[in-house]
Amino acid sequence: MNKKADFDMAKVLDVDTDWWRGAVIYQIYPRSYQDSNGDGVGDLLGIVQRLPHIASLGVDAIWISPFFTSPMKDFGYDVSNYCDVDPMFGSLADFDALVETAHELGLRVMIDLVLSHTSDQHAWFAQSHQDRTNDKADWYVWSDPKPDGTAPNNWLSIFGGPAWTWEPRREQYYLHNFLSTQPDLNFHNPDVQDALLDVTRFWLDRGVDGFRLDTINFYYADKDLRDNPALPPERRNANIAPSVNPYNHQEHLYSKNQPENLEFLARFRALLEEYPGAAAVGEVGDAQRGLELLGQYTAGTTGVQMCYAFEFLAKDPLTAERVAQVFAEVDTVAADGWACWAFSNHDVMRHITRWDLTPAAARAYATLILCLRGSVCLYQGEELGLPEADVAFEDLQDPYGIEFWPEFKGRDGCRTPMVWEPSNQTGGFTSGNPWLPVSSDHLNRSVAAQEDDPGALLHHYRRAIAFRRTHPALVKGTHGGVSADGSVVSFTRTLGDQTLYCAFNLSDAPATHALPDGSWATVGSELGSTAPGPDGHLHLGPWQVALSLKT
Incomplete structure (x- = not known):
């Protein structure tokens, strides 16, 4: 290619x-x-x-x-x-x-x-660990031991144990944040x-x-x-x-x-x-x-x-x-x-x-x-x-x-x-x-x-x-403040003249949530989105969402 x-x-x-x-x-x-x-x-x-x-x-x-x-x-x-x-x-x-x-x-x-x-087993390390003078000698993180022979510092590996392993050919330690078989590059x-x-x-x-x-x-x-x-x-x-x-x-x-x-x-x-x-x-x-x-x-x-x-x-x-x-x-x-x-x-x-x-x-x-x-x-x-x-x-x-x-x-x-x-x-x-x-x-x-x-x-x-994909505000739009109202998290997404209000009841109990002021049309019915009730509030069932488009 x-x-x-x-x-x-x-x-x-x-x-x-x-x-x-x-x-x-x-x-x-x-x-x-x-x-x-x-x-x-x-x-x-x-x-x-x-x-x-x-x-x-x-x-x-x-x-x-x-x-x-x-x-x-x-x-x-x-x-x-x-x-x-x-x-x-x-x-x-x-x-x-x-x-x-x-x-x-x-x-x-x-x-x-x-x-x-x-x-x-990478060719770079195969060369680097041979001695201190080869072309790849400084390609990994090597360090001399402390005077008492212990590792250079207290760093730990995510996979358990110290983050240093001894290499007798160089008489130095090499760093590995993960397995000892995963030496860190310099x-x-x-x-x-x-x-x-x-x-x-x-x-x-x-x-x-x-x-x-x-x-x-x-x-x-x-x-x-x-x-x-x-x-x-x-x-x-x-x-x-x-x-x-x-x-x-x-x-x-x-x-x-x-x-x-x-x-x-x-x-x-x-x-x-x-x-x-x-x-x-x-x-x-x-x-x-x-x-x-x-x-x-x-x-x-x-x-x-x-x-x-x-x-x-x-x-x-x-x-x-x-x-x-x-x-x-x-x-x-x-x-x-x-x-x-x-x-x-x-x-x-x-x-x-x-x-x-x-x-x-x-x-x-x-x-x-x-x-x-x-x-x-x-x-x-x-x-x-x-x-x-x-x-x-x-x-x-x-x-x-x-x-x-x-x-x-x-x-x-x-x-x-x-x-x-x-x-x-x-x-x-x-x-x-x-x-x-x-x-x-x-x-x-x-x-x-x-x-x-x-x-x-x-x-x-x-x-x-x-x-x-059909609502560009959700793809590249900004968001209004993300806020929590009890178990309901809500926010707006805006791009150009499109604004969506999104509310999610993240609990297994019903919740009531007030829509912001303005004119809103319910969208996303295919996702279970609910419309506001006669009182203008969203009455969300357990785990229900409400998606509204500003009109």
Whole structure:
């Protein structure tokens, strides 16, 4: 492929360079989406087979979790070759077919770039760890031990234990914020930045429309490797790591979130600007400063276009008060930025289980996320209302869950295979033995079963996405103050002469809520939207929404 061919494909999509603003992005975890060859692991050609389903939802883009060459110690988030496809997922030709098919269906393609660290089997690290004088010696974060031989500082790994591992050939420690097999790159070295930008260009030239940037705030470590201070117990939360993980006991002032990151993001954004319409969404992993960093990284035109923090991926119930609180903070620390909201992804318990949602509640939350200001990521199976799967210890694959079992069961429960039809024990995912067991509780929620049920959640997601697309104020509009009135969260969305008033009863009890002054027409009846009563107030049943268009 060449750049000209990519731009021709962009024309087919009628490129709107601002397409990402308000986009709905569907996340695919490739190991678990569709297996095309019977080996029990999903692959790129399997995704190609299922793209019509994704297009039928009405989403704007797909985000594919890593499919690069990898020893799979962290299931693709440990990359050993950034510019090739791992054989278990297929080939570069398969990826080209995926991009071409997606574009024909009107879907943009975003891929997951893991830039903060590589696998210890990457050629760069294979050279770097040999000695202190080779050409890649400074490509990773290395440090001498303290005089007593212990690690350079107190930094901890998210996956448990210290964030440092000893390399006897160099007689130094190397940094890893995750597994010891995932050494951290040294972004203070401009050669490292150049190499990673070359990787980015490789995929842009291959036709991708953008990137999801894994752990975007982990790129830099403090040059002086200062100790992280202790975090008082009252400030700890489990948004990023489970409560049993001592990682929560530190305030990560120096192991991540460094100010130099803005300089690299400016270089990254400048490269994106060479490819009209290319965009990126960053994952901000920080329990205390997530929204603040979101604001920093997406303000203006020198950072990434959008970021997501973990506020709506947290275990805390998403009440009206909580939604209002999050948006009040966004308006304070990220007013000039752009958020990308998600309720579920491949790293957290599925929100149907996390918040113990009834079918009515699932519909209300689906409508809510598609009305909020920001872009949206939907995780595969979310449109089916899949709950968290219960994976037995002997079936666990995730090293994170194995480390902290049984208090934390890891991420396998949200990564089990997609269910396409209920006629066999693998849900149509594979003809072989699936890499994770298919939950029997998922089979009756399969795509085929829901297609035949007009009242199924799958159809509600389609209607909610269609409603969003037909109301530009919901896509790119501003919002009026998000406020909580008991169990009702409400806000306005405005673009040009279109204003929508959105109210959601986030409880299983009825609620009454006053419409703002003005003339309003009820819209969204297909989503269960209710009209005001004779008294002019909204009388909302449990988990009911009210969507009103200003006239």
